[in-house]
Amino acid sequence: FFTKSTELAVRKHRQECNVLPFVKQIDTVAGEWPATTNYLYLTYNANEHDIIFANTNQIMVIGSGVYRIGSSVEFDWCAVGCLRELRRLGKKTIMINYNPETVSTDYDMCDRLYFEEISFEVVMDIYNLENPDGVILS
Template sequence: DILKTAKQIGFSDKQIAAVIKSTELVVRKWREEHKITPFVKQIDTVAAEWPASTNYLYLTYNGSTHDIDFPGDFIMVLGSGVYRIGSSVEFDWCAVGCLRELKNQEKKTIMINYNPETVSTDYDMSNRLYFEEISFEVVMDIYKLEMPDGVILC
C-alpha cells in the first residue's frame, strides 16, 4: 500500500529507490510484481463540456481503467524534451522529420515529449502523443503498454 500511495502522489521509482537505499530497477521489478502500473488517460481538451476523443495522453496511478486500447503496430518516437542551452529546435526538427517520414510510409506513430512548445507535439503530428517526461521509468511503462514495432530516438 505504501508503494502504491507513493506512486499516486507522484514519486518516481528513482526517488523511491533513493529513500529505501536501493535501485530504480529493484523498485520497478517490485512494482511490476505487485501490479502497480500506470493507467493511460486522454487529456480532456474541452473541460467536459461534451465528449472528446484526443490523441493527447498521459500516465497516472490514480485510475482504474485505460482510456484507450493498445492494438500494437506503432512506431515510438522519443522527443528531446525541454529546450536547454545548446540544444533546442534542431532536435525537435529531427523528431518532426521522423514523424513526417513515418506518416509518408503509412506507419502509425507514438510521440513521447513533454515540451508543449515544440512542433512535434502538435495534434496532427502523431497518432498518439504522450505528454510525459523522457525518463527510463516513463518510457518503459509506455513501451510495455504499447508494445511498439520500433523505437526511434531524436
C-alpha cells in the first residue's frame, strides 16, 4: 500500500491511526538533578508532553540544517537575525534546526529549540502541536 504512496498520504494515515509524536525536553544534566530546558525533540516513545503549548504570539523559524559547500554560515545568520528581530517585536520564537554547530541552536537565541530534521513531516508535526501565528523559512 505505501510503496506507491505519497508522503502526505502516509502522514494522513499515521494521524488517522493516532500515531502522533510527543515533545520531550533534552536532559542537559544527565539526570543528576531536575532541570528544565528549551531544548526539545519529538518522540513516539512517550505518553505525555514535557511542555505546555502557548499557542499564541509565537512565530516558528525553520533553520537551514547542516552546512553545505557553498552555503553555510550566512543562512544561519539569517535565522539568528530573524530570531532577534522577532524577540525585539515581543514575539515568542520557536526554532527548528538540527545542526549543533550553528549559532541559531544556542540556548539563548530562542524560546523553544527543536533539534529535529527539517522535513515536511517533522515541521508539520511541530506546527500542529505549537500552532504558531506564522512560519519563517530562513
